[in-house]
Amino acid sequence: MATLTTISPITSKPIIETPATTFEQLTSDILPKSVAAQKQWFKNTTLADRKKVIAKFVELITAEPTISELAKGITEQMGRPIRYTPGELTTAALRANTLLGFADDALAPVNAGESGPNNKTINFEGQFKKYLSHDPLGVVLIIFPWNYPYLCLINALVPALLVGNSVLIKPSPQTPKVAHAVVKYLKEAGLPDGVVQEIHSGDNELIEKLIQRKEIAAVAFTGSVAGGLAVQKAASNRTIPIALELGGNDAAYVRADSDVKFAAENIVDGAIFNSGQSCCAIERVYVDASIYDEFVEAVVAEVKGYKVGDPFGKDTQIGPVVSEKSAQAIRAQIAEAVSKGAKALIPEGFFAEAEKTNPTFVGPQVLVDLAPDSAVLQEETFGPVIPIVKVNSDEEAIKLINNSDFGLTASVWTKDLAKGEELGDEIEAGTVFVNRADYPDPSLAWTGYKNSGRAVSLSKFGFDFYGKLKSHHIKRV
Template sequence: MQRYLLHINGQQVQSRTGGFFPTDDPYSGARWAEIARGGPQDVELAVDAAHAALTSGAWPELTASARGRLLHRLGDAIAERGDELARTEVRDNGKLLTEMRGQLGYIPEWFYYYGGLADKLVGDVVPLDKKGFFGYTTTSPVGVVGIITPWNSPLLLLTWKLAPALAAGCTVVIKPSEFTSASTLDFVRVLEEAGLPPGVVNVVTGYGADVGEPLVDHPRVAKISFTGSDTTGRRISAQAARTFKHVGLELGGKSPNIVFDDADLDAAVNGVISGIFAATGQTCIAGSRLLVQSSIHDEFVERVVKLAATAKMGDPLDPNTQVGPITTPDQYAKVLDYINVAKSEGAELALGGSEVTSGPCAGGRFIEPTIFTGVANSSRLAQEEVFGPVLAVIPFEDEAEAVAIANDSRFGLGAGVWTADIGRAFRMSAAIQTGTVWVNTYRAVSYLMPFGGVKDSGIGRENGIDAVRDYLQTKSVWINIGATTGNPFVLR
């Protein structure tokens, strides 16, 4: 049994509560670690450490170029420890080792990219319309940032927030999901071993009421960056508004994956399968609504069902496994409940629909890849985020109907379009109300490309230069270089 402590001001410390909570392996169901249960006093200590590191000591003394070089060293350190961190992720959240190795191999690129941007975050000289004045702007870090991360891809989604925040010169306090805290604690220790000054990054583990709420309320936290459900995001937004905090919210989705009859159907089948069943459907951009043009509906669905039925379920450490377990007990129950809801709503079960408790899946939280046809877009299955391996198939006749169905959702995170018509690709990309549209591919992400949603899918953007700007504030400076004093009551 491993025991993890809080990480505050460069030290592993026991929580003021003295308590711990368990974490289990979603594959075996076995408890493998205990995590320190933090509380409001621990949040106070962590914010104090972050504020001290922001305002004095080694971190603010770094030039922007030196800060950038440090981020490069952090990326190198992560690359060296990638396999170790990937295995902790698998044990923590049950994702496939092949996927986690891919993520950990890619994560250093965020630190390299934002390290390169660190000394290019410049202000402007403004050509003022008033004679006798010189005007310019500067940028500075927004301050202490509270980062609240989910359980489905803890280190990747932490990196999307942490790398630009550090490039901007901010300091942070991280509250990871109580279900997947271990990898974050290991990750931060790697960063500090690589030279990150103490107090710049702190981790307080625990439950939302004990840690998350005090972090959002804290008067010296300038920004909250959160990834998770729209329900929690709505609460955080309202709570943060009381102290006028900056807020970035990357929330849920009900993404349409739209297949036209002129598409490369082999590629589209693979894209649909990976879009919903990769990561066991536990991703905010899961292509959980499959929209298929009526002229190819039956043929295409048959091909999707046939391929999905071959999915190998089992040990996420086995390189042959294609679908792993559901991460948390609550999520497991939720997915099974949505399957029953879909049946009660009259959807036709084309594949799966059951839990798996035998063979290599015995002891874990496994649900068969599940496909429903005859789904009405007004149904709960089509409108609510399941966050599991459940696909809702909806037919459409033409572009106009496809757009109408795609946009008939309170979410707007991602969408896929499969077509050989380049004009259609541009028309659909313009018409669909989402933050990202993938054409003839799905789930591609990059540190270079902004990512985020519209409507109930969130506020702000992660990745790309847009992300680092969200961790900066602008100051305007006016200098009188010869303007004559006129009527003090007239703005000149």
Template sequence: MSSAGTTPTQYQLFIDGAWTDPAGGEWFDTVEPYSGEIWARIPRGKAADADRAIRAAHAAFTAGPWPALTATQRATLLRKLAGLIEDNADHLGRVEQRDNGKLITEVRGQVLNIAQWFYYYAGLADKVGGDVIPVNKPGVINYTRFEPLGVVVAITPWNSPLSLTAWKMAPALAAGNTIVIKPSEHASASILELARLAEQAGIPKGVVNVVTGFGAEVGDPLVRHPLTRKIAFTGGNAGGQKVSEAAASDFKRVTLELGGKSPNIVFDDADQDQAVKGVIAGIFAAAGQTCMAGSRLLLQDSIHDAFVERLVALTREAHIGDPSLPETQLGPIATRQQWDHVMRMINVAKDEGARCVLGGHALQGEGYGQGQFVAPTIFTDVNNQMAIARQEVFGPVLSVIRFKDEDEALQLANDTEFGLAAAVWTQDLRRAMHCVEKIQAGTVWVNNYRSTSFASPFGGYKRSGTGREGGVDAIKEYMQVKSVWITPSPRRDNPFVLG
């Protein structure tokens, strides 16, 4: 890894168990969001590299040692990989922190958590069984078995590359598939480092492959390849729609985890201290660059003004700056393109009449590196039809919307094309359970925000995606069911009659 004044690290593609240069002989720079330093060079893969990786994964699935392993033997390799991730947590965290500007304290915790994903799916690998079905046919035995799909293509974004790759890679491998990973061109290095650990763990060649580059040049060929059987994609809605449409041409399986405009609903009977902290965690953690960000704060009229005052006061205390320092609480926006988008959305909100009560500007100067920062921003006087309330900002920007009663809160919460997550803050159990039932979202938190686990499914309603990641549901997303009918003593009197 390079530091100021040193030569950037030049990475290679990982295909069929070998580190190899891209077919076109091209690399592109990856820039540290805080300093602006070019610290690594990433291979610019093309269609030829995509084809080579898919064919290697297909060969490993059909003819290599991988399909000969039992589920228990696959689990042993996954556990070894999990241990290597734990042993290399500091290195992986530092690489990802330099690549996307996340807080080093958060990234280290995430790396240790992804090790748990591999441990969990290692434990689940040999426990997914079919059923013997008591069918209504005499003298016939019917049972089901779960089988892997084949080659999986995983496409991951820049905000949490390691975590969102593990969410796909762990269940896909546990199920017996092989995988080709295409990370975001803005944050590829940590995934190449993860591939190095998979190699060290003894996972057979061709089972894990990483092809880096740009979407049109390498991502699209991976999705459209005739040997690809499943695509797992996390990213924006436009990209997800393109993946879904391309996959539909030959009926590939698809899991999509897309955008959100998640409502964080605070009722007047909520524990105000905890709710304020939950709202801050929901929108300002990771500088708002998470799909599950609680970007719409729905506040009951009776507590609106006092709650906003407390929220603004506590947010002002945030330590903003260098994400590599342990005391930093809010870091930079990961890419200049995303920074431009966030600033543009802030200006649109002001033009539409939202009142900016905190932030609303860029942060530049000493302590802010190259200046790719946005001050934590809070808008009040927002109505649910404004762009700031309907479009995903993916930055540290909160829209505060008033509501009168429970019915209006639910109407506002569901008045969105998204349905990824939501939260309810109340001490009324009846109200909490009613809201859980009526909110149209794949995850609903009550009196907390951002809790996730490898043991629990995560995914969206509506335009927030399809399928689930996490838990038993996820491993079945990477498997298909076969129904087997056995007649121990075949006997058919009339072959022309079905039965």
């Protein structure tokens, strides 16, 4: 049987061997089981029943010693420092609990009678009773990445299950243990067998064939633009819904009236946390000319204070990037920018102690004097790189922010909150922050503009993708 090998980002050595799911397993066992389980899951449970399962699951994964074991697994598989990985589980719990809180309202029948949707009691009004209900789609395929595996999965898994779907979860081969853990603890929480199953594959052709199977009713994909387009293409001859949460090249704008120290500290964190491996990491910084030098100096000082090293070290803030290939791509973008005239402000060798331990360790870098066509300004870097560009006005900043193929998030840093909101209205992005960044709030819709994707997760509207409306029109005779 073919296996998938997970390479440690810390040592570049193999650490996990996972049996690859075969097409025969999918067609003869997994898909039939999923179809049958979905029908029973929706038919035999109420929304309240389904909420209890999710609530118990959240309780299980955040209790000791489980949370520490799962956090250690994240660090081992993708390299984020151990001081931060328990936070992924607690944040996943926050998201799940927020969605649980929205579920009753989001999935309640909607009165369509003359008294209007605000009338929650659905009865005959005169000769007619009219209302809308929410039905599940069927079997949902969730493809999720390695960089925030629990968070990205929870965004889709919780609403999919609450609506009444069954789910196939396909993790990145980098983080297979996440799928094992989720299936295990959902079962312990009372989820019936077959409602959530895991599949493991690095074979794009197999995933394409799976998407084309009639049993698959929808696909929720989180990952790269290229991966999202491949999923979209695979489903092009079908009418199923496709949700795409893709990459970003997110910008920050620091206005002249900002608190420079506060902005510098938070922008550095938003740019290099998780080694910059976040779809909503800050990847471009535009700074008003009047505070540019002060801001750059503050950023450099902040970056130099970071501890880069062994992710199991209790003081480590930056660990390795996920692979040697990723490290090479990040270094290539830095080199390309420098070749076009950019200055790298963190001296070569400043983080040498960490970088010499393994090629996957990439120290954070700050770039200035960049050519406008530099890859670090135009493409997603997915690494700890902070390009800073001087601007002379709000108008110039907004024009540069919007001059991008991406539109996931953007942030404005200012003491004038009204002006910050006003500028946010002009920014072409799914989320606009004022004096904050890199935080998908579960009470708000998470969505992308342009190449950053389509569909919505989180918030009350995060349920819409996973169900279909049924109209009921009853006449009394």
